[in-house]
Amino acid sequence: MSLFLAVFVCFSSVAVADDxxxxxxxxxxxxxxxxxxxxxxxxxxxxxxxxxxxMGIKTxxxxxxxxxxxxxxxxxxxxxxxxxxxxxxxxxxxxxIHKENMAKLFKALKDSPKxxxxxxASGNRVGALxxxxxxxxxxxxxxxxxxxxxxxxxxGLEATVRTVISKK
Numbered sequence: 555m556s557l558f559l560a561v562f563v564c565f566s567s568v569a570v571a572d573d574x575x576x577x578x579x580x581x582x583x584x585x586x587x588x589x590x591x592x593x594x595x596x597x598x599x600x601x602x603x604x605x606x607x608x609m610g611i612k613t614x615x616x617x618x619x620x621x622x623x624x625x626x627x628x629x630x631x632x633x634x635x636x637x638x639x640x641x642x643x644x645x646x647x648x649x650x651i652h653k654e655n656m657a658k659l660f661k662a663l664k665d666s667p668k669x670x671x672x673x674x675a676s677g678n679r680v681g682a683l684x685x686x687x688x689x690x691x692x693x694x695x696x697x698x699x700x701x702x703x704x705x706x707x708x709x710g711l712e713a714t715v716r717t718v719i720s721k722k
C-alpha cells in the first residue's frame with residue numbers, strides 16, 4: 555500500500571509533465587492518445603515497433619501477463635536492440651485491475667523517457683488502469699474516470715473498474 559500512497563502524492567495533479575515531447579501518431583491496434591507523450595493500444599507487431607522507434611518512442615510498457623508474452627518473446631529483445639527502454643508490468647485480466655498495478659504503471663510512466671507506448675493485447679487493461687488513476691488519485695467521479703479510461707482503451711473491463719473504484 556505504501557507504493558500506492560507514494561504514487562498518490564506524485565500524481566495528484568499531472569501524470570506527465572509538459573516538457574515539449576511530441577506524441578507520435580502510431581498505427582497500432584486500437585491506438586489511443588491518453589496524454590501528451592503517451593500512446594496506448596494493443597500488441598504491436600515487429601514492424602510496428604520498428605516504426606515506433608523511427609517515430610521517436612523511447613519507452614515501451616507492456617501490461618500483458620507472463621503467459622501471454624510467450625508468443626511475443628521477440629519484444630523485449632527487439633526493443634533492447636532498438637535502444638528502447640522496456641518495462642513489463644504483468645496485469646492478469648480482471649484480477650490485475652487494482653491500485654498496486656495502477657501505481658506501478660504511473661510510477662513507470664513518470665520515471666521513463668518520453669514518448670511512451672503502453673500496450674496490452676487490446677489496450678483494455680491500459681484504459682482500466684488510467685480510469686483507476688483518474689478516480690483514486692485525481693479524484694474524478696466514476697463517470698469521468700470511465701470516460702478517461704475509454705480515451706486510453708478501456709472496453710470490456712468497465713464493470714471491473716467500477717467495482718474497484720466503488721471499494722476505495
